[in-house]
Amino acid sequence: xxxxxxxxxxxxTLKEPxxxxxGSLDLAGKQNRVIELEKMxxxxxxxxxxxxxxxxxxxxxxxxxxxxxxxxxxxxYDDIGMMIELAYEEDDEETxxxxxxxLERFADELETLRMSTLLNGExxxxxxxxxxxxxxxxxxxxxxCEMLYRMYTRWAAAKGYTVDVLDLQDGDEAGxxxxxxxxxxxxxxxxxxxxxxxxxxxxxxxxxxxAKRQTSFVSCxxxxxxxxxxxxxxxxDDIRIDVFRSSGAGGQKVNKTSSAIRxxxxxxxxxxQCQNERSQYQNKDKAMQMLKAKLFILKQQENAExxxxxxxxxxxxxxxxxxxxxxxxxxxxxxxxRTGVETANAGAVLDGxxxxxxxxxxxxxxxxxKQPAQEV
Numbered sequence: 001x002x003x004x005x006x007x008x009x010x011x012x013t014l015k016e017p018x019x020x021x022x023g024s025l026d027l028a029g030k031q032n033r034v035i036e037l038e039k040m041x042x043x044x045x046x047x048x049x050x051x052x053x054x055x056x057x058x059x060x061x062x063x064x065x066x067x068x069x070x071x072x073x074x075x076x077y078d079d080i081g082m083m084i085e086l087a088y089e090e091d092d093e094e095t096x097x098x099x100x101x102x103l104e105r106f107a108d109e110l111e112t113l114r115m116s117t118l119l120n121g122e123x124x125x126x127x128x129x130x131x132x133x134x135x136x137x138x139x140x141x142x143x144x145c146e147m148l149y150r151m152y153t154r155w156a157a158a159k160g161y162t163v164d165v166l167d168l169q170d171g172d173e174a175g176x177x178x179x180x181x182x183x184x185x186x187x188x189x190x191x192x193x194x195x196x197x198x199x200x201x202x203x204x205x206x207x208x209x210x211a212k213r214q215t216s217f218v219s220c221x222x223x224x225x226x227x228x229x230x231x232x233x234x235x236x237d238d239i240r241i242d243v244f245r246s247s248g249a250g251g252q253k254v255n256k257t258s259s260a261i262r263x264x265x266x267x268x269x270x271x272x273q274c275q276n277e278r279s280q281y282q283n284k285d286k287a288m289q290m291l292k293a294k295l296f297i298l299k300q301q302e303n304a305e306x307x308x309x310x311x312x313x314x315x316x317x318x319x320x321x322x323x324x325x326x327x328x329x330x331x332x333x334x335x336x337x338r339t340g341v342e343t344a345n346a347g348a349v350l351d352g353x354x355x356x357x358x359x360x361x362x363x364x365x366x367x368x369x370k371q372p373a374q375e376v
Contacts, residue, residue, distance in 0.1 A: 001088070011084065025113075034064055069109075080099065128189040130192055132148055134218055136216070143174055144201045156188075160185060166273070167275050174207070199323070202328065239263055239266065240266070261287045274287040324337065326350070334346050336361070340360075
């Protein structure tokens with residue numbers, strides 16, 4: 001009974017956070033928006049404008065998904081309350097254990113939904129374009145780059161997001177020199193912007209015959225995918241367009257045609273690449289879209305501090321500039337140096353369990369980036 005009393009108390013403390021989440025996400029407003037969007041889709045001319053129709057259907061799906069998450073969570077809260085009363089009546093260990101599991105799952109789901117209320121930036125709801133570059137460490141860093149690529153793709157899959165690889169350069173001996181991928185899903189950029197910076201790995205190198213401990217670095221650049229046609233003029237003299245053969249995994253057509261595109265913007269030093277599309281023209285269009293998105297964001301900034309909030313600070317991919325360290329030897333620990341969030345379960349993190357770090361970052365930013373988050 002003491003255990004049930006604790007569960008009941010814990011459930012009671014979660015009531016107020018649940019109501020706060022419902023208010024922050026404007027449940028009633030979203031339910032009304034669903035009705036409005038459904039009425040739009042019933043119009044006979046709805047599909048005449050395919051681009052507009054696609055945006056409305058996407059908004060409808062995302063809004064419905066949010067409404068369902070809130071209502072399901074509220075129902076789950078009531079179900080746990082009923083299960084606690086049932087457990088009191090039956091005085092059964094199995095029922096009590098089930099209450100504990102339900103409560104733990106509910107708390108995790110509530111925290112995930114609460115974290116989404118912090119995604120209120122201008123571009124947070126967009127897809128994310130993520131570029132990983134191996135840094136100091138040679139083949140070891142290329143292997144670390146591939147490990148991070150795997151971590152982010154596994155995280156994206158767990159979120160229900162899809163991943164499109166826009167560009168990939170294999171390492172000379174192993175791993176990946178660089179990869180650009182687009183993570184598609186609601187709030188993908190809002191979550192992934194927490195990953196922008198230098199990631200440091202410490203482990204016993206599998207590429208060192210003497211089994212020495214080695215430190216490797218990879219940079220992670222994150223930008224929102226701004227789909228609309230941006231009104232930005234880019235003079236031809238400001239850019240260089242290079243066409244080259246695609247590389248990396250991709251089937252029989254890879255390396256047979258020069259379809260990959262690299263665009264260098266001289267005034268800013270920005271370089272974008274794309275080799276994912278089927279034709280040179282499609283790759284060029286996507287690369288130009290990426291370049292315009294970066295320039296658009298930079299144009300919106302009034303000072304360097306605001307620019308850093310989206311584009312991130314420019315830093316060498318080496319010691320002293322990392323945002324997060326992943327230590328595999330002589331002990332296991334992953335620690336975010338901005339927020340103070342850390343865990344000893346490095347294996348789970350490398351398998352994609354990074355929500356605790358993203359949540360810590362969002363809390364840290366909400367506090368103005370001045371205080372480390374104590375717990376997540």
